[in-house]
Amino acid sequence: MRLQERINQAKLESDRGDYYDALGNLENALEIAEKINDKKNQGIIHTKIAKVRYLVGETDNAYVSLNTAIQLQRENNDYANLAVAYNIKGVIHNTKKEYEDALEYYNSAKNLYEQEDLEEYISEVTLNEAKAYIALQRYEEAKAHLEKTIILSKKYEQRRLLSSALIQSGKVSSALNNNELALTQVEEGLVIAKAYNHLENTNEAYLTLSDIHKARGDYKNSYDYITKHIRLSDSLLDIKRESLAPGMTSQSINKYKDAEKAQLIEQIEEVNAESNFTRITTILSIALITILSLLTLSLYKNNNIRLKTNNMLHKKNDELIVAKEKAELASKTKANFLSTVTHELRTPLYAVTGLTNMLLDENPKDHQVPHLKSLKFSGDYLLTFINDILQINKIEANKVELDPEIFNLKNKLENVMSALSNSAKDNGTELHFDYEDGLPEIYNGDQLKISQILINLLGNAIKFTKDGDIWVRAYKIDQKDDMYRLRFEIEDNGIGITKEKQDEMFESFSQGSVQINRKYGGTGLGLSIVKGLIKILKGKIYLKSELGKGTTFFFEIPLEKAEKVEAPKVEETKQSNKMGELDLSDVKILVVEDNKINQMITKKILNKMGLYCDVVDNGEAAVEQVKSTSYNVVLMDIHMPGISGLEATKIIRTFDKELVIFALTAVTLEDKMHEFGEAGFNDIISKPFKQEDFEGKLYDVLSGKGVVSSFF
Template sequence: MSQIKYHIFVFLACFCSLAFAQEESVEDADMLSLRLQNRIEQAKLESDRGDYYNALDNLNKAFEIAEKIEDKASQGKIHTKIAKVQFLVNEQDQANISLNKASQIQREISDYSGLAVTYNIKGVIHSTKGEYQDALEYFTASKNLFEQEDLEEYISEVTLNEAKVFIAEKRYEEAKAQLEKTIILAKKYKQDRLLSSALIQNGKVSSALENDDLALSQAQEGLTIAQENNIVENVNQAYLIISDIHKNKGDFKNSYDFIKRHIELSDSILNVKRENLAQGATGESINKYKDDENAQLLAQIEEVNAESTFTRITTILSIALITILSLLTLSLYKNNNIRLKTNNMLHKKNDELIVAKEKAELASKTKANFLSTVTHELRTPLYAVTGLTNMLLDEEPKEHQIPHLKSLKFSGDYLLTFINDILQINKIEANKVELDPEQFNLKNKIENVMSALGNSANDNDTSLHFDYEKGLPETYIGDQLKISQILINLLGNAIKFTKDGDIWVRAYKIAQKDKMYTLRFEIEDNGIGITKEKQDQMFESFSQGSVQINRKYGGTGLGLSIVKGLIQILKGKIYLKSELGKGTTFFFEIPLEHTESIDEPIVEETKKTNKMEDLDLSDVKILIVEDNKINQMITKKILTKMGLYCDIVDNGEAAVEQVKAVEYNVVLMDIHMPGISGLEATKIIRTFDKELTIFALTAVTLEDKMHEFGEAGFDDIISKPFKQEDFEKKLFAALSGEKIVSSFFS
C-alpha cells in the first residue's frame, strides 16, 4: 500500500513540474523582453554618466537576449547603440562595423526609423573625420527617413549635426538656418539638451559673423539651460565658446576665467572616462584622446594667459611712462611714437597678408568644387548625347540623316575634349599631377604618335618627316604617357595649321651626365606662323593666334598651356620660334635616364568578335544602379545589344537588397544618387560579398578622389561618357575571368 502511495506522489510531482514548466515557457518570452529593455535602459544610464565599459557589457547581454527571442528590431537598435558607445570611446572603425550590421538588419525588416538613427550616427562619424560631404549626405538621408516615418521630434538632432558641419566648413549662414530649425523643434518637444547645444552653437556662429553681443547672449542662454539640467558636456562647450567670444571683445579677464573653467571641467570629465575605461581594453584610446585634448586646451590657455599678462604689463608700463616721459626729451617721445606707428603698420600689413592668403585658399577650393560639380553636370547629359548618337548610327539611319548624326557625334566628342582639357589645366595648377616613370622606347613612341596622326596630315596634304639623332640611345626611364601627350598636342597643332606643306619632328641630345640625358625635341612646320605680338601669349590658357584663327581652325586654346604645364612637371622647358606666313618651330627639352634595351611585347590587334562574341553570355546577369532614366535606357540598350541580360535599380539601398536576392556577375554602380551614395552601397555589399565585380559607372573624374573608390571596394571605374571599346574591354576581363588591373587605383 505504501508503495502505491509513493508512485502516486511521484506521478503528481512530475505532473506539477510539467505544468509549471509549461506556464514558465509561456511567461519566459515576456520575461526575456522585460530583461532586454532593462539592459538597454541600464546601458543608457551608464553611457550618460560616462561608464562606457559597463554600458557595452549591458548592450552585449541585451543583444544575446534579442537573438534568443529573435527580436530583429531590437538587434538593429542595439547594434546602433553599441556603435554610439564605440564612437564615444574613439573606436571609429568598430563603430562603423556595428553600424553596417545595424543597417543591414534594419533594411531587411524595413525598420526605417532605426535606419534613420543609424544614418545620423554615420554622418557624425564622417564629420569627425573631416569627410563633410559624406556626412551631409547621411544627414539628408536620415532626415528624409524621419520625415517619411512622421517622426519630427527626432529631426532636431540631425539639423544640429548638420549645423556643426556647416560651422566646420565656415558656411555660417547655412549653419544659422539649421540651428534655427533645431531651436524651434527642441522647444516644441522640450529637448533641453539639443536646445542648449543649439543656442551655444548659435553663439559661435554669431561671433563668426562679428555680432559678439548677440553671440554672448545666445551662448549664455544655452549655458543656463545646460546648468539647470546638469548637461555637463554642453556646459563645458559653452565655457569654451564664451571664452572665445570674450577674447574677440577684448575682455581677456573673462576670457581667461571661462577657459580656466573649461579646462577644469574637461579634466573632470576625462578623469571619469579614464576611471570607467580602466576596466576595459579601450583605455589606450581615451589616453590618446586626453593627450590631444590637453594639447589643444594648453595652447588656448597660454594664448589667453599671454594676452591677459600683456594687458597687466601694459597698465604698469603706462604708469611708468608717465614718470619717464616727464624726464625724457621731446625727441625721444617722437621717436617712440614713430616706432609705435611702424609696428602698427607692420601688424596691419601682416593681417592683410593673412586675409589675402585665406581668400586665395578659399577661392582655390571654391574653384575646385565648382569644376567638380560642373564636370559631373556636363558629363551626365553628354553620356546621353554620345550614347544616343552611337545607337542611332548603328541602327541603319537614312542616308540623309548620317551627316547630321556624325556632326552631332563630333560636337559631343569636342565638348568632352574641352571638359577634359579644363580639368587637366585645373589639376596642373593645383599640383595634383603625379609622375609615373617606366621603361619605354623613345624612338618607337615618337613613331607611334606620328603614325596615329598620319591620317590627319594626309587630309591636309602635308608630309611628316622624322629625324632621330644617329647613335642616340632609344630606351629610357620616364613618364611616357605625358611625353606622348606633349608630342600629340604639338604635332596635332602643327598639322592643323599646315596645309600642302611639310612637318619635321627631330630628337637629339644636348647634354649628358652618366646615364642622365638632356634631350631636345623639335616640331617644325611651314604653315601659317604666328605674329611676334602673339608669341609671348601662346602658352596662356584660352590663347590663340587671333579671333580669325579661332573661327577658321577651331580649338579650345588650352593645348599649349597643358603642354607647358606637363613639361614643367617633367623638369623641362619649352620655347618657340615663328614667323608669320613662313611657319613655326616648337622646341622642348626634358631630362631622361637611359636604361638598357628592353624587348617590347608585340601587341596583336584583336577583332571585336574575339572579345564578347566568343563568350557564353546566356547565364550572365548584370545589375545597373543608376537614378537617371535616360542613362538607364542607354546603358541597358548597349548591354542588350552585346547579348547581355541586365536588371535596373535607381538607388543604393535597392542595389544592396538586389545583390542579396540575385546572383550577379557584374554591377555597374553610379556614384551620385539620392539616399546612400554608390560608394556607401558598395561598402555595404563588400561586407557580405567580396568577390562580386563592381564597376563605378560615373562622371566623377578628379584623381584626388580615386582613392575613395579603391577603399570602397570597386574593381574599376568606367567614366561617363565611356568609349564603347573601353567598356567592352573591361566587361570582357570581368566575364572571362581575367584579372582586372585598374590604372585608377595603381
C-alpha cells in the first residue's frame, strides 16, 4: 500500500474509532515517508499519530510526536500544518487544565491560519479558545470567540462546530444569568447534533440542558435530560471500550457480552429452583428489615437536632469556601487584568520615551526643547505610575520577597536625605537629621525596601511642606541580644491632614482630597506601597497630624545588628562612553520585534552606540536567522505572531547553548519570570528601559566583562 493510501486508510479507521488499526497504518506510512525523505508528510503523520495517541489516552507519547511534528514543520516552513499541530497542543494543555498555555498555542495556530489565508480552519481554534475561557470563567471573552465561531461555521457549513458552538454559548449565557437565551441556544445546537448524528455534541447538550433547567428550578426536565445523558454516556463508553481494546474485534466483544447474558439467565433459573428456601429467607429478611427500620427511626429522631446543627455548620463552611474561592478568583482576575493593561501601556510608552530621547539628542530648535522635556517628563511620570500599580499588585499577591544584606543604616538615611535635598531646597524647606547616640549603624536587613519606604515618606513631606522644616529621626525602642526594634520619624510642619482623612491615607489612590491631588500631583499610591512594604518587614506604621500645623509619620521595624562590612567598590555606571574603546566592526546583533516603530527605535539606539543590527519580525524567522548567521547578541521580544519569543528561544537552545539572548519585552510581573529562565534567556530588559542600563548590559557582554549565563 502506498504512502497516501495508508494515510487515507488511517483516517477512515480513526473516524470510526478503530484507533489501534489507525495507529498501525500511520506508523507504516511514517516508515515509507522516512525512506523517501518526505519531510512534509513526516510532519503531517507525526501530527496524526499525536492526535490518535491523545484519543487513546497516551498523552505523554502524543506530546513527543507533536514536538517532532512541530520541529519538522518549522524546518519546512509548513505553516498550515504547523497551525494544526499548535491547535492539538493547545487541546492537550486544555485537558491538563493548563489553560493559559493552551490559549497561547491556540493564538499561535490562529495567527498562522490567518497568515496562510485559511479562514475555514479558524473556527475550530476559536471554539477551543472559548472552551478555555469558559474553564477560566472569563465569560465575556468566551462569548466573543463563540460568536466568531458561529459566523465562520455557518459560512463554511461546519455543522459539528456550529452545534458545539451553540451548546457552549448556552453555557456562557447561563453563567451570565440569561437562562432563557441559554435554553434557545442549546436546543438549537441539539437539533443540529441529532440531525447530523454528532453523538458527543448530543450528549453534551443533554448535560447542559439538565444544568440549565436545574438553575431555572425545573427539576423534572433537569432529571429527564440527565437520564438521557447517562444512557448516551454508557453507549459511548461501550463504543470507546471496543475501540480501545487492542487485538479484540467488535465480534469477539459481542460474544463476550452474550456469554455474560447466558450466565445471568442460568443464575436466575437456579434461584427459581430453590424458591421454597428463598420464600423462607424472604420472610426472615422482612422481619429483620422491620426491626432495623424501627431502630433506624428511633436513632433518626434522637439525632435529628444534631444533624440539623451539623448541616447548618456545613452550609456555613461551604459558604466560606465559596467566598474564599470567589475572592481568590477576583484577586487572580485583577492580577491578570493589571498584567495585560500594563503590558499594553508599556509597548506604546517605549515608542514615546524612545522617540523623545532621540529628538532631544538631534539638536532640536530652542523653542522645541521645553515641549520635548515636558513630553519626557510625562512619559517618565506615566512609567512611574505603571510601576507603582505593579508593585501594589505584587504586594497584595504576596509575591514580594525579602532580600536581606549587611548595610550601614546611618549612611542609608543620609544618602536618602542627600538625594532629596534639591527638592527640599526648591520648596525653601530645610532638612534636619537626628540619629540616636550609641545606636549601632550596621544591620542585616532589606535595605532596598527600607530605602523605598524612606524615599516615599520623605518625598511626601517635602511635597506638602513649603518654606518649612522637616526632621528625620531614628532611635531604639527595644532590644533583645542583637535584635533591635527601631522607630523612624519623618516630621514636617507643612499643610497637615484632617482627622477625617487620616484613616484613609494608606489606601490606594488616596491623597486627602481632589484639590490636594490637583495642586501637588502624584498618584496617591506611595503610602499604600509603604504600608505593604512595612508589613513585609514585620513592622507597623501610624501617623499623627493637625491641619495647618504639620504631619509626623512613625514606622517601626525589627533589624538585626551585624558586624561592620567593607564598603562596596563603586562601579562605573555610565558605559556609553566606553563603547568607543571596543572594536564593534564585527559585532552582530539580531533584533526580533514585530512592532515597526519599536524596530526603528531599537535600531537607532544601537546605531547611536556604534552597533549595527539585523531585524526580523517573528520567532520563526529568528530561528532561521540564527541558524544561518553568527550573532553576538539577540534582543528577543516575547509577544509576536506565530511562535512567541519564549518558544523561539527554546528552539534556539536546542542547537546553540552559548548565544547571549536578552528578552527585550514589556512583560514585568515576577510570577512569569521563571518562564524566561526555563526558555533559556540570559537576562531580561524591560521596556521602556533606561538607555544607560541597556548600554551597560551590552557593554559587559561585548567586552567579555560579564558574559552572562542564565540569570535564574
